[in-house]
Amino acid sequence: MAVAVVLVLVALGSVVFHMLSPWWWTPIASNWGFIDNTILITFWITGAVFVAVVLFTAYCIYTFRHREGLRADYEPENQKLETWLGLGTALGVAAMLTPGLVVWYQFVTVPEGAAEIEVVGQQWSWAYRFPGPDGKLGTTDVRYIGPDNPLGLNPSDPNGSDDVIVDGGDLHLPRGGPIKVLLRSTDVLHDFYVPEFRAKMDMIPGTVTYFWLTPTRDGTFDILCAEYCGVGHANMRGTVVVEDAAKQKAWLSQQKSFAELSARGRTAAR
């Protein structure tokens, strides 16, 4: 009896907790509302299954608890029932998988004309790079990295000299247009993670990874590292500001280009 009651409480308590929980996702600030919707569908389906299974278990425990003279049924199998249960489960799974795959297709298909920016992770800080007036990011390699070339731009690549480098400041992104975020690391794995954006992706040294998003809401958001990267992992923070395109452009024009930074480096060396 007590066991059955506790199971009912566990099932209903979980639902109540879910309803009342003050811990819920952050207000979204990107186009990935589809992801939130898929999570909601999954919550509904899995929640219903969980409650049904636990309540049925509780019912069985109460109804078929041992009493003097009670004897269990003898029913080795019931293929019809098993087939129906299997089909029903397959249907529920398909109802979750289908939207999942559709949205994943969107997630991995970067829209034509998305603006490119680059985020570079290193133990334990973030740096950013925007293409300059030419609209192209220059090539990079870890072996070019030095005191006046923190992101390892190829000095002989003309596309790189006008690239805007933000090392140590906030990241500003324009609201409203799709952005392809190219991700690089110079040392270990990191992960560029802004909870409000929903999207995230690991950064791997030796490779360029990416994801895309359209920022949809103005605001200032935390950047965290979501892939363990050593003792400073939890301190690897940054800030991203989403604002309208004109403001962002004004901010961008105040940042230093690679050519300016390396010229300054040469002057300082002299």
Add this chain to the structure above:
Amino acid sequence: MVDVTARTIETAVPPAEVPDVELYHPKSWLTTWVFSQDAKIIAIQYSMTALTIGLVALVASWLIRLQLAFPNTFSFMDAATYYQAVTVHGMIMVIYLLTAVFLGGFGNYLIPLMIGARDMVFPYVNMLSYWIYLAAVLVLVASFFAPGGPTGAGWTLYPPQAILEGTPGYSAGIILMLASLILFIIGFTMGGLNYVVTVLQGRTRGMTLMRMPLTVWGIFTATVIALLAFPALFVGAVMMLLDRALGTSFFMPAIIQAGEHLKYNGGSPILFQHLFWFFGHPEVYIVALPAFGMVSDLISTHARKNIFGYRMMVWAIISIAVLSFVVWAHHMYVSGMYPAFGFFFATTTLIIAVPTALKVYNWVLTLWRGDIHLTVPMLFAIAFIVTFVNGGLTGLFLGNVVVDVPLSDTMFVVAHFHMVMGVAPILVVFGAIYHWYPKITGRMLNEVMGQVHFWITFLGAYAIFFPMHYLGLLGVPRRYFEIGQTSFVPPSAETLNIFITVVALVVGIAQLVFVFNLFWSLKKGRESGPNPWRATSLEWQTPETPPGHGNWGKELPVVYRWAYDYSVPGAEQDFIPQNEPPSALNGARAAGH
């Protein structure tokens, strides 16, 4: 469930007596109790070692929880210690406790007894398996005392950080960790080959594969997948050891760290992840399948009812095992791997939910119209159903590729895998110990202590891990020494963290009741007799309890039926042992076949 008559069996196979029994038994105290080749002794050695090192993992989990609830409070806790505790906890729980206790412990004890064999087929190799496992544990323990301490690379040991400065224990700890894993895999392979060959070749007369208890099916299948999966980890560990010790670049690309260009070039960090998870995902089922098998037998025995859909249960175990090899990259959706992999691995991952769900239905349908005895093993089995269903369902979030994107690397993942492969299988380990302890010792574990242990463990574990999902949903990342200042984590999350920690400490301390019970009942427990649960499977039909060396005395048992003849209509008792000849049945049923 076709009955084979005694006559056909007697003429078909030679008698099973061992002529030179005396030669076979050990002669000295040392070979009887220490360097024993008896699978039952080896099982106890494996289990006690695993539970002992498991206590280290328990203490590590307290350290983790204390830091998360009370940051900046404890002088003994810094970021390095925290990450070392996280790594040691995860590694011990998955490899050195759960894998060892299910396969080395329960596998060794139950396989020979349940299939009617005298022992494992290669007893000497079986003994070596344990001693190499012990060596692996000792090397792991040695890393705690190495300069720089144990590795703090996380249990996944992802390169490049695992072997670079900036990760605790990068100098010595990681080398000992990898060496220990290599030893573990060698030891496991020796034991694993034994379990597989014993099940295939050592079954007694009449014990067909489709009459085996599901416990044996679970352990057997888990062992097969472990033999296929562990080599991937072995290769990964050897290559990483070479990268660390000799400066090769299997997993190491060109790297600049703290302004210094390292000598590595051309390696692939993501290759390690594929190798790791090619092992790592089957590993989940290496732990889960034995638990599935044992919980089936617990439920059937204590509900006095045959397991519902036995054949479906067997095929579900086999299909889960096969599928477990094609889902590994669902751990890597945001790793930066080839994006189109997501379609394939999400589909396979969600397909695996179908056979898994069928198993759950069959457990619950076994309770339906049963005669449910709420013994301590049964309570643990029921708690397993609840926690496994919960943890399995959250797997549908994380397996569904795009849903995983916001949730991966958050506390949601931590909550999910603890519920599904921590709490649920451990509840089965407890249930199984309460269930089989009488066979191992001849005495029952104390019921009152068992009840106390059960309620605190079940409700406590649920209270720890269920709310934790919501921290992940909020966006709190995992493996964070402290969350510190953020714009999105409300102060109430701190309260929740304190709640979780307090419950975790209580649940941890409740395990001492269990440990005490294990020793107390050894002397003071009620005598159990050979078959206290009135169970059908062969281990309860041994001539001696605890069973002696060779298990069966002079003659091996002959099996006439499956392991689930509970409450057979017309039978006098509500169970018929597997070795009960058909003639002993009363009229109605015997005539019917």
